[in-house]
Amino acid sequence: MRRRTALGGIVLILAVGIGGYFAVSHVLQGRAPLCRVCGRSVHPGQMFVLQLEDGQREPTCCPRCGLHARLQAPERVRAAWATDFTSGRRIAAERAVYVEGSEVMTCCRPAPLREPGVVYERHWDRCLPSLIAFARESDARAFQAQHGGRVLTYAESVASVRER
Numbered sequence: 112m113r114r115r116t117a118l119g120g121i122v123l124i125l126a127v128g129i130g131g132y133f134a135v136s137h138v139l140q141g142r143a144p145l146c147r148v149c150g151r152s153v154h155p156g157q158m159f160v161l162q163l164e165d166g167q168r169e170p171t172c173c174p175r176c177g178l179h180a181r182l183q184a185p186e187r188v189r190a191a192w193a194t195d196f197t198s199g200r201r202i203a204a205e206r207a208v209y210v211e212g213s214e215v216m217t218c219c220r221p222a223p224l225r226e227p228g229v230v231y232e233r234h235w236d237r238c239l240p241s242l243i244a245f246a247r248e249s250d251a252r253a254f255q256a257q258h259g260g261r262v263l264t265y266a267e268s269v270a271s272v273r274e275r
Contacts, residue, residue, distance in 0.1 A: 149176050159172075159193050208245045212241060
């Protein structure tokens, strides 16, 4: 009788443990991937994707993080795609037109940056100023007229990211 009770207890514990494992792994698989640059969730409307030399695709949360990643290891990147803010379609990053510093901040989470020996806290965010991609310059200019910022080419966007 004791053996049966002990065996039943072990089976129950295993069943709960295995069921819990599968439940948690199912939930985690449904979550968006994390940006390797800033650690935020990658959301489809701003995603920037790097095609690496080994064939892997590395998504980042926004064009600014994507360009940071590209500048860190340019020899590993074969191609890059931005997401057109207007249509949600993927476009070649080099052909996109960007709006930097608009009031629209899709992936911002300011966190305090404490400097040694300084009493105050500065707020800093890798994704700022915002950088939003457009397939057409006319869409970028219309967005800029409504939300501010400055319109940049791909080369100007890379230079801006490099400076910060």
